Structures are given as structure tokens and as C-alpha cells.
Amino acid sequence: MTPPAPTPRRSWRAAWRVYLEPASLRMLALGFSAGLPLLLVLGTLSFRLREAGIDRTTIGYLSWVGLAYAFKWLWAPLVDRLALPVATRALGRRRSWLLAAQLLVMAGLAGMALADPRTELAALVGCALLVAFGSATQDIALDAFRIESADTERQAALAATYQTGYRLAMIWAGAGVLWLAARAEVAGAAGYQAAAWRTAYLVMAASMLLGMVVVWRSPEPAPRPLPPAKGLAEWLRGAVVAPFADFVRRYRWQAVLVLALIAVYRISDVVMGIMANPFYVDMGYTKDEVAAVTKVYGVAMTLAGAFVGGVLSMRLGVMRVLMLGALLSAATNLLFAWLSTLGHHVPMLVLVVSADNLAGGIASAAFIAYLSSLTNVQYSATQYALFSSMMLLLPKWLAGFSGQFVDAQGYSAFFTGTALLGLPVLLLVALASRAQSASSA
Numbered sequence: 001m002t003p004p005a006p007t008p009r010r011s012w013r014a015a016w017r018v019y020l021e022p023a024s025l026r027m028l029a030l031g032f033s034a035g036l037p038l039l040l041v042l043g044t045l046s047f048r049l050r051e052a053g054i055d056r057t058t059i060g061y062l063s064w065v066g067l068a069y070a071f072k073w074l075w076a077p078l079v080d081r082l083a084l085p086v087a088t089r090a091l092g093r094r095r096s097w098l099l100a101a102q103l104l105v106m107a108g109l110a111g112m113a114l115a116d117p118r119t120e121l122a123a124l125v126g127c128a129l130l131v132a133f134g135s136a137t138q139d140i141a142l143d144a145f146r147i148e149s150a151d152t153e154r155q156a157a158l159a160a161t162y163q164t165g166y167r168l169a170m171i172w173a174g175a176g177v178l179w180l181a182a183r184a185e186v187a188g189a190a191g192y193q194a195a196a197w198r199t200a201y202l203v204m205a206a207s208m209l210l211g212m213v214v215v216w217r218s219p220e221p222a223p224r225p226l227p228p229a230k231g232l233a234e235w236l237r238g239a240v241v242a243p244f245a246d247f248v249r250r251y252r253w254q255a256v257l258v259l260a261l262i263a264v265y266r267i268s269d270v271v272m273g274i275m276a277n278p279f280y281v282d283m284g285y286t287k288d289e290v291a292a293v294t295k296v297y298g299v300a301m302t303l304a305g306a307f308v309g310g311v312l313s314m315r316l317g318v319m320r321v322l323m324l325g326a327l328l329s330a331a332t333n334l335l336f337a338w339l340s341t342l343g344h345h346v347p348m349l350v351l352v353v354s355a356d357n358l359a360g361g362i363a364s365a366a367f368i369a370y371l372s373s374l375t376n377v378q379y380s381a382t383q384y385a386l387f388s389s390m391m392l393l394l395p396k397w398l399a400g401f402s403g404q405f406v407d408a409q410g411y412s413a414f415f416t417g418t419a420l421l422g423l424p425v426l427l428l429v430a431l432a433s434r435a436q437s438a439s440s441a
Contacts, residue, residue, distance in 0.1 A: 028162070032211065038135065044177050062125060065128050066132065072388075102208055111126075113200075146158050157314065159310060159368035163302070167303050177200045181200040265367055271402055282411070306361040308361070322367065329422060336356070341412060
């Protein structure tokens with residue numbers, strides 16, 4: 001196992017100054033472009049569909065649109081290796097794929113704006129699939145662009161600014177789109193107002209222009225020479241087999257340990273998060289209280305955690321902060337178990353959500369930096385897509401049983417159980433850190 005080079009110790013001022021570098025500022029805008037589509041095909045869309053009178057069972061099935069993000073590794077080799085006609089020659093491999101994906105997202109959002117779910121549900125779902133596919137493709141190209149745009153010691157800082165833009169976009173695509181739709185409604189008209197949602201989604205489509213302008217003005221990372229393939233079989237070996245073989249060859253038996261850690265690192269947060277909104281409703285919190293505390297204030301705390309995690313990773317090393325993030329993520333779930341015994345208590349909700357989101361931001365910044373350090377620059381898009389897909393598959397599958405568990409055992413036992421799910425994560429981080437230290441000795 002070849003570990004990353006030791007991180008040199010920087011002064012605190014130098015560590016914070018990295019956020020003002022051009023690469024960090026570009027990732028702020030590109031993170032916004034990446035975060036914008038997610039809620040528009042999941043959470044926000046479900047609100048819109050329910051308001052239009054679509055039944056909850058159908059809405060549940062339509063949430064499978066989000067599976068595009070979990071299986072993006074299937075076409076990641078194409079994004080990693082395939083040149084787009086004309087565009088790649090003009091922009092480079094990474095920027096051409098980024099711009100093409102952003103155009104797909106914009107077109108899909110415009111289609112969703114124009115489709116009325118009451119009469120054109122199939123068309124709206126088709127456009128949502130286009131948005132999800134374009135968004136997942138953008139993620140693949142953007143991860144490679146980020147990894148190749150800076151050295152290893154700056155990856156945590158780029159991850160923090162990326163998360164900042166991502167979270168700001170989620171506020172805009174969550175609270176912002178609802179605000180736009182409400183402002184566009186005709187006063188006194190009852191029921192679903194298609195024109196209001198059309199306006200809101202068209203504004204969201206236009207918001208993709210920010211990322212497109214940044215891609216157009218950004219430098220292309222130094223190109224990697226790719227040997228010409230002799231036939232389809234050789235191309236498939238280079239594009240599909242080689243990235244996975246390279247990872248196993250570099251890490252040998254420890255690849256199993258690394259993949260196990262990736263598969264479960266965020267399990268506490270993901271499983272708990274599925275039942276968070278039902279919990280708020282059952283505890284009697286109003287929509288305004290939940291929106292203010294979790295969608296705005298909570299996101300701000302996540303951003304603070306991301307920046308703190310980025311700085312700590314540069315000062316202390318990624319593995320130490322990875323352990324801290326895992327410990328805090330599990331421990332804050334116990335705060336939710338305590339909150340469930342208090343009933344409706346807004347000040348305590350603010351405290352618990354603040355702690356949980358701060359911990360999540362720290363863990364995410366360190367985890368993204370860790371995943372970035374595992375990739376070989378030659379296969380960065382494919383390998384990172386595999387890692388980022390793996391980290392969601394098991395937690396998302398397990399989270400599907402969360403409602404059944406709450407019905408049987410209650411919220412307090414559920415939140416305590418999700419905290420206990422973090423114990424194996426701590427063990428795996430310790431083993432991975434020890435293996436890394438042994439390899440570097």
C-alpha cells in the first residue's frame with residue numbers, strides 16, 4: 001500500500017489563505033453548479049408533485065430517479081477517457097464533459113418547468129431523469145477536475161469550498177425555489193398553480209449559467225497522454241478494467257480494508273437522516289421552525305464544519321480528522337435520542353442540529369480528502385466515481401428499513417441504534433490509519 005506523501009506542517013495563516021486561491025474560488029462556483037440539481041429531482045420535486053395531487057406511492061417510486069447518482073461509476077470510464085468531438089479539442093477533456101453535463105442539466109430543468117405533473121407526469125419524469133443523468137455526469141467530471149487541479153495537501157481545502165458552494169445551492173434549490181414559486185402565485189387562486197412552478201424551475205435552469213461561465217473561463221488541468229487503443233477490447237481494458245486493477249495492485253490486500261471503510265463511513269448520518277423530517281413533524285415542529293433551523297441555520301453550521309475540517313486536515317493530517325469526524329457523527333445521533341425525550345423544544349433543536357451539522361461538515365471534508373488521496377490521477381474520474389458511489393449504496397439500502405424500526409422501537413432507540421452503527425467505522429479508521437503508518441515506515 002503506497003500512502004500519500006506526509007503533509008508538511010503549515011502556519012494557521014497559510015492554512016486559511018488557501019481558500020483565497022483561484023482553484024478554491026473556482027470550486028466554490030462549481031460546487032454550486034453540482035449541488036443545484038439534487039433537490040430539484042428529489043426533495044423539492046416531491047413537494048411539487050404532492051401539491052399537484054400526485055399520490056404518495058407514486059412519489060415514492062419516482063424517488064428512484066436518484067439512483068443515477070449511485071450507479072454513475074458505470075459510465076465514469078467514458079467520462080474519464082472518451083473525447084467529445086470538437087468540444088474536447090477546444091476546451092480539453094475535463095471542461096468539455098463538464099460543459100456538456102451542465103447543458104443537459106439546464107435542458108432537463110427547463111423541461112421540468114414546462115411539464116405540468118397533473119397531465120404530463122411521464123414527460124416531467126423523463127426530464128427529471130435527464131437532470132439526474134446530467135448531474136451525475138457533472139459530478140464525475142468535476143471530481144476529476146478538482147483532483148487534477150491541485151496537489152494532495154490542497155484537496156481538503158478544495159473539498160471545503162466545493163461543499164460550501166454545494167450547500168448554498170441546496171438552500172437555493174430547497175428554500176429558494178419554494179420562495180420563488182410562492183412569490184409567483186396568483187393571489188386568491190386555490191390549488192396547484194403550474195405557472196408559479198414554471199417560473200421557479202426556469203430560474204433554477206438559468207442558475208446553471210454560473211457554473212458554465214466558470215468552466216468556460218477556467219484553465220484545463222494538465223492533460224494526461226492516453227495511448228491509442230487498438231480496437232474495442234483494448235479500449236475497454238484501458239477505460240474499465242485498468243482503473244479497478246490499478247487500485248487493487250496499489251493497495252493489494254488492504255484494498256478490502258479501504259473499500260470497507262468507504263462503504264460504511266457515512267452510515268450513521270445517512271440512516272439517521274431518512275427519519276429526521278418525520279421526527280420533526282411527530283415532535284410538533286412547524287414548517288417555519290424546521291426550515292429556519294435545518295435548511296438555513298443547519299446548512300450554515302455544515303459549511304462552518306467543512307471549513308474547520310479542511311483546515312484541521314491540513315494541520316493535523318487527514319486520518320486524524322477522519323477519526324474525529326466519525327466519532328462526532330456517531331455521538332451527535334445520541335443528541336437526537338435525547339431530543340426525542342423533550343418533545344417540542346426549539347432551543348434544544350437548534351443546539352442538536354448545530355452539533356450534528358458541524359460534525360457532518362468536518363467528517364465530509366476529511367472524507368472527500370481521503371477519497372481523493374486514494375485515486376491515481378491517471379484514472380481519477382473512474383476511481384473517484386466508484387468510491388463516491390460505494391459510500392451510499394449500503395447506507396441507502398439500510399436506511400430503507402428505518403421507518404419500520406421506528407414504528408417498532410420508537411425514535412429514541414432508533415437514534416441510539418444509528419449511533420452504534422458508527423462503532424465499526426471507528427475500528428476501520430483505526431485499522432486503515434495503522435496500515436498506512438506501517439506502509440510508510
